[in-house]
Amino acid sequence: MGKRIIPRARGKGGPRYVSPSHRFLGSVGYYSAPGKGNVVDIVHDPGRSAPVAIIKFEDGKEILHVAPEGISQGQWITYEGEPITGNVLSLSKIPEGTKIFGVETSPGSGPKICRSSGVFATVVSRIGEKVTVLFSSGKSKIFDGRCRATIGIPAAGGRVDKPWVKGSKHGFQMWSRGKIFPRSKGVAMTPADHPYGGRSKRPRPSRSVSRDAPPGAKVGSISSRRTGKRKGR
Structure with missing residues (x-):
């Protein structure tokens, strides 16, 4: 038989x-209101390709963010502040040509698009309350200007550049998920x-x-x- x-x-x-979800750190998200948080630590999440930053806000709440390239421990992350790496802003407040990731699909939905290592999008234009975003695939999409995104590029973008020397190493990486x-x-x-x-x-x-x-x-x-x-x- x-x-x-x-x-x-x-x-x-x-x-x-079965995917070992008990080892994953948790879901990434955005703070519900404008505020400021400190990068407590940058850690590796077995369930993600990009590192995760633990952000602690002034009210004591901690939220996980996909860590952008160039962020450091102890840095302050500001919501609706200046358009610099790591800050979270509404699309309507982000200058054209800025690289972003963790884009919300609807206001308040949390980061949904461009969350893998090295994957980013670019703000192309603004017409009224609508913002056009260009993805690395060449496709563009129109978003509500109230949708938020993180400035920068997710860290570990060179992850796929280094080849696997041994098949067993590749196997361990695959089996871990x-x-x-x-x-x-x-x-x-x-x-x-x-x-x-x-x-x-x-x-x-x-x-x-x-x-x-x-x-x-x-x-x-x-x-x-x-x-x-x-x-x-």
């Missing part, structure tokens, strides 16, 4: 494939491990199924444009 394939084992929800590594093709497995496995040279059965297939035969990738995992960064 064959074994369960990896996607089916993952769907069961066992400890092998519950990711699968290495990813083997089904045709490279044994018949017991995958339906596509085996040494026979017959091509594997197609996963694509016609949209007009009868019930019982309509299983798999129904009228799919493409199959297989997407490759690239």
